[in-house]
Amino acid sequence: MTGFGVPRDAYGEILSELGETRKDIVVLDADLSSSTKTSSFGKKFPDRFFNVGIAEQNMIGIAAGLSTTGKTVFASSFAMFAVGRVYDQIRQSIAYSKMNVKIVATHAGITVGEDGVSHQMIEDISLMCALPNMKVIVPADTFETKKTIREVSQEKGPTYVRLGRSKVPNVFNSEDEIKIGKASTLVDGGDITLISSGIMVSKSLEAAQMLKKEGISAEVINLSTLKPIDRQGIIKSAKKTGCVVTAEEHNIYIGMGALVSSILSEEYPVPILRCGIKDTFAQSGDYELLMQIYNLTSDEICKLSKNAIAMKR
Amino acid sequence: MNTKETLNDSILNDLKKRANTIRKDIIEMIYSAKSGHPGGSLSSADIVTALYFHIMNHNPKDPFWAGRDRFILSKGHACPSLYAALAESGYFDVSELKNLRKPKCLLQGHPCTMTPGIEISTGSLGQGLSIATGIALGLRLDGSSSKVFALLGDGELQSGQIWEAMMAAPNFKLGNLTAIIDRNNLQIDGPTEKVMPLEPLKSKIESFNWQVYEIDGHNIREIIQTINRGFKITDKPKMIIAHTVKGKGVSFMENNVSFHGKSPNDEEYRIAMKELEANS
Numbered sequence: 001m002t003g004f005g006v007p008r009d010a011y012g013e014i015l016s017e018l019g020e021t022r023k024d025i026v027v028l029d030a031d032l033s034s035s036t037k038t039s040s041f042g043k044k045f046p047d048r049f050f051n052v053g054i055a056e057q058n059m060i061g062i063a064a065g066l067s068t069t070g071k072t073v074f075a076s077s078f079a080m081f082a083v084g085r086v087y088d089q090i091r092q093s094i095a096y097s098k099m100n101v102k103i104v105a106t107h108a109g110i111t112v113g114e115d116g117v118s119h120q121m122i123e124d125i126s127l128m129c130a131l132p133n134m135k136v137i138v139p140a141d142t143f144e145t146k147k148t149i150r151e152v153s154q155e156k157g158p159t160y161v162r163l164g165r166s167k168v169p170n171v172f173n174s175e176d177e178i179k180i181g182k183a184s185t186l187v188d189g190g191d192i193t194l195i196s197s198g199i200m201v202s203k204s205l206e207a208a209q210m211l212k213k214e215g216i217s218a219e220v221i222n223l224s225t226l227k228p229i230d231r232q233g234i235i236k237s238a239k240k241t242g243c244v245v246t247a248e249e250h251n252i253y254i255g256m257g258a259l260v261s262s263i264l265s266e267e268y269p270v271p272i273l274r275c276g277i278k279d280t281f282a283q284s285g286d287y288e289l290l291m292q293i294y295n296l297t298s299d300e301i302c303k304l305s306k307n308a309i310a311m312k313r
Numbered sequence: 314m315n316t317k318e319t320l321n322d323s324i325l326n327d328l329k330k331r332a333n334t335i336r337k338d339i340i341e342m343i344y345s346a347k348s349g350h351p352g353g354s355l356s357s358a359d360i361v362t363a364l365y366f367h368i369m370n371h372n373p374k375d376p377f378w379a380g381r382d383r384f385i386l387s388k389g390h391a392c393p394s395l396y397a398a399l400a401e402s403g404y405f406d407v408s409e410l411k412n413l414r415k416p417k418c419l420l421q422g423h424p425c426t427m428t429p430g431i432e433i434s435t436g437s438l439g440q441g442l443s444i445a446t447g448i449a450l451g452l453r454l455d456g457s458s459s460k461v462f463a464l465l466g467d468g469e470l471q472s473g474q475i476w477e478a479m480m481a482a483p484n485f486k487l488g489n490l491t492a493i494i495d496r497n498n499l500q501i502d503g504p505t506e507k508v509m510p511l512e513p514l515k516s517k518i519e520s521f522n523w524q525v526y527e528i529d530g531h532n533i534r535e536i537i538q539t540i541n542r543g544f545k546i547t548d549k550p551k552m553i554i555a556h557t558v559k560g561k562g563v564s565f566m567e568n569n570v571s572f573h574g575k576s577p578n579d580e581e582y583r584i585a586m587k588e589l590e591a592n593s
Contacts, residue, residue, distance in 0.1 A: 026450075026451070026454070047454070048454065050450065050485070052477075052481055053477075053480070053481075055474075055477035055480070055481070057439075057440075057443065057473070057474040057477055058443045058446070058474055058477035058478050058480075058481055060443070061440050061441075061442070061443020061444045061446070061447060061474065061478065062443050062444075062446050062447035062450065062478075062481070063447060064433060064443075064444050064447060065385075065433075065443065065444040065445060065446060065447020065448040065449070065450070065451065066447040066448070066450055066451040067447075067451075068383070068432050068433055068444075068447075068448055068451070069447075069448055069451025069452055069454075069455060069457075070451070070455075071451050071454070088437050089437075089440060089443075089474070091437075092434060092435070092436065092437040092440060093433065093434070093435075093440050093443075093444060096425060096434045097425065097426045097433045097434045098426070099433070
């Protein structure tokens with residue numbers, strides 16, 4: 001784990017790279033292309049880039065229509081607008097008809113910081129996972145972002161990819177070591193399983209280091225693909241360690257932790273504690289500071305880990 | 314299916330008969346389903362007939378034929394009209410119609426892709442014009458000469474997304490797009506002009522830079538001639554405001570808002586079929 005990168009930068013780069021050979025790729029944006037980084041594709045391939053203005057509902061409909069003509073469509077905006085504004089359009093025009101549209105949202109979660117609640121999307125995972133036919137992926141760093149976009153561009157069907165605004169620590173060293181779709185073990189351990197996605201993966205890795213100093217062996221799992229979810233991977237680790245802590249930068253009410261809990265309660269009940277935003281709107285502020293205020297920290301993961309271990313029978 | 318001959322009286326008579334058959338199918342289907350939307354299905358029957366039996370290039374034996382023209386039923390609740398046209402064209406057997414709205418049936422309550430000939434699901438109103446805009450963009454990228462048609466309800470023009478698409482399609486200069494408004498003046502809660510007025514509709518749409526025509530939506534000759542006239546304008550999308558009568562063809566359903574989304578009872582069914590038979 002060395003260095004940092006900005007996943008949305010990686011998104012812009014990989015789109016431009018793929019656009020060279022993939023003439024079927026068409027990109028849509030709703031007046032945020034300089035922030036979502038789709039603008040680099042737009043400059044390179046102006047014929048296959050459409051800025052629809054501040055009209056996300058129309059963007060989703062146009063995306064659906066384009067996909068019926070065989071295009072692989074990427075549609076981007078901030079998560080608040082790319083999902084929250086257009087749930088019905090995504091459900092009706094994309095998910096139900098299994099359209100080949102990839103909704104890649106940036107500025108998800110509280111990493112938009114100072115912009116405040118109006119722009120802090122902490123419900124998108126719930127909304128998108130609730131849709132039949134929808135694939136949902138939350139990459140952990142720039143490498144995983146590129147790998148994700150590369151892979152989903154080769155598959156047919158609707159996908160939601162969630163990216164943040166800020167730079168994040170690199171979890172991986174290259175795309176080669178990443179397997180999309182699996183609950184991938186980043187660190188082997190025996191006492192507790194830490195399952196996280198997105199920007200919380202690096203926090204879990206930090207927590208594992210801290211726990212190690214106290215003699216606790218934590219297994220760290222990157223669960224980037226939330227749908228279809230790797231049930232067996234989750235169960236396997238829970239069987240090995242006997243307790244789980246999940247960590248997500250999302251409303252805890254129905255997010256990744258809830259998905260993991262439901263799987264384990266059905267198939268292998270173990271103590272599970274969840275780190276996440278506790279069903280509250282956040283507030284404006286520097287995002288690192290917000291992460292502290294809402295307990296999205298490695299310290300919190302450590303504390304929950306010890307509590308979960310104590311709950312083992 | 315691809316009758317491109319000049320529109321003579323004999324062709325026109327055939328099309329009128331077709332439209333009447335579609336109307337009979339609509340009543341049969343909705344009566345059999347004991348639910349559905351007769352009013353807007355009947356008002357759109359002549360438009361759908363003109364498109365499927367004269368204007369559009371399509372191939373019922375190969376629904377995804379690349380050269381096909383595309384049709385999007387934005388007012389998805391009028392699907393009995395579309396299902397009847399698809400069945401009468403040969404996409405599936407006419408006997409399927411009686412299974413409308415039943416489990417394990419091709420014909421869902423609102424359009425979806427399990428039905429041969431349906432491009433995309435619709436039914437949540439206001440989305441079809443955006444979809445048609447996307448299709449028109451995609452076909453143009455491919456250098457295709459196929460045309461795109463969208464049928465909109467007048468009530469759904471109250472939805473904001475429609476006006477997002479109204480702005481976008483002329484901006485993208487989509488000459489391959491023709492949208493038709495089934496202007497029957499009624500929505501569930503009453504007259505459109507009482508619920509949330511649309512007028513002056515023509516000038517509104519013209520101000521969004523569409524080529525706009527206003528026609529009698531039950532005059533098949535006028536429908537066809539107007540669509541063909543629009544084809545000559547290649548640098549902007551066309552909007553046809555087709556004035557129609559909700560429930561057209563069944564006397565007691567005409568302009569009767571209570572038949573927006575209600576099946577006829579036994580007696581009403583009998584009278585409706587008798588009236589339509591008399592037109593055959």
